[in-house]
Amino acid sequence: MRTDERIAVAMAELLRRQGYAATGIKQVVEASGAPIGSLYHHFPGGKRAVAEAALRQSGAAYGELVASLLAPYGDIAAGIEAAFIAAADDMEHTGWVNMCPVGTVAGEVVDVEPELRTVAAEVFEGWIEGGAALFRERGLTDDDARALITAVISALEGAFVLSRTLRSRDPLIAAGRGIAAYARELLADPMVRSG
Amino acid sequence: MRTDERIAVAMAELLRRQGYAATGIKQVVEASGAPIGSLYHHFPGGKRAVAEAALRQSGAAYGELVASLLAPYGDIAAGIEAAFIAAADDMEHTGWVNMCPVGTVAGEVVDVEPELRTVAAEVFEGWIEGGAALFRERGLTDDDARALITAVISALEGAFVLSRTLRSRDPLIAAGRGIAAYARELLADPMVRSG
DNA sequence: ACCGTTCTAGAACAATCACTCTAGAGCAAG
């Protein structure tokens, strides 16, 4: 792995554990093994540039992960519920470390670091595009597909926070069941629902 | 308002905008008008103690707010959807400031400030107890009521993050519709659903 | 008037922050 990649990976790991503001550049160089000089050589933009790279990198990785969890299921609802259960298993086994650095960082930097908000928004939009395409293939209209994947991501990010804080699988399980019900309703009868 | 309350309110306002680590004690004294000496007199535990008070205070306030949004509706699903729409309205009108400091802080302090995680967990559990009682009154079993309110809070917290980051009402609207569908499913036929 | 407690007030402190700077190692090209 290249030095700049090692730095970005170390930053992503720290971001998902403790967020952006609490993560020191000294921690990043210690975790990555790279000296400070190398970090500022590869990332002249400093801490914010490293965080940007970390968000984009893990954003792409998680997009593929979620897609690979959903893809095997012919039934959208079953796929969604299984993905949330898989997330709950993973969090429990890793000692309740948040899976997603993007959500953690997005929550705290919106008003302080405008560039990072933009990057997080791009990552979220990428996930929505990818997920909507997947759901359209399963027969949903474009509007329904976008609404469903947006609800999936929202519920997933929120349930991450609750499950980690409560140290319990319950929020992820409940959120998964909830959005699975939404998927069933969208597939069953697109006309009856409200909105 | 007492001095310690003014300090806690100022802290809560800063927490929901920029999180715990990025909020300096100097910012709190400036925003509250209280001098540093007074802050440390009322909160010998320092920054963490101020954050604890802020989380408990706004936790109680938001618990009542959500309950007051849900209560007027005889139909649970309609109440949930209306609450998410109200949240979207509020966020848009306030310039996409996060409504909830608890979610923002919970995401970043879990591994760094154990005491704050505990406080956030107590707040979440309080919300779940209150919401579950409300849903039981509407005819849900205890298990279903707890699952539903847990899904509501998870989706709400996650949609806050997405809506704020994307500067769009869509995530809150989609999440509200999604969980409303879950409520309809629980009420319609408790036996058919998976899980 | 006096005392004790509570609270205000902000200067001062050590520690830590992101970052800069200079020096040199490594390597490919001529």
Added chain:
DNA sequence: CTTGCTCTAGAGTGATTGTTCTAGAACGGT
């Protein structure tokens, strides 16, 4: 070997952090 460029290496810098400290103002009880 020399040159030029990329990257490593970490000591050093000024600003900022959360916190402590001393001094005095405000106030109720006697």
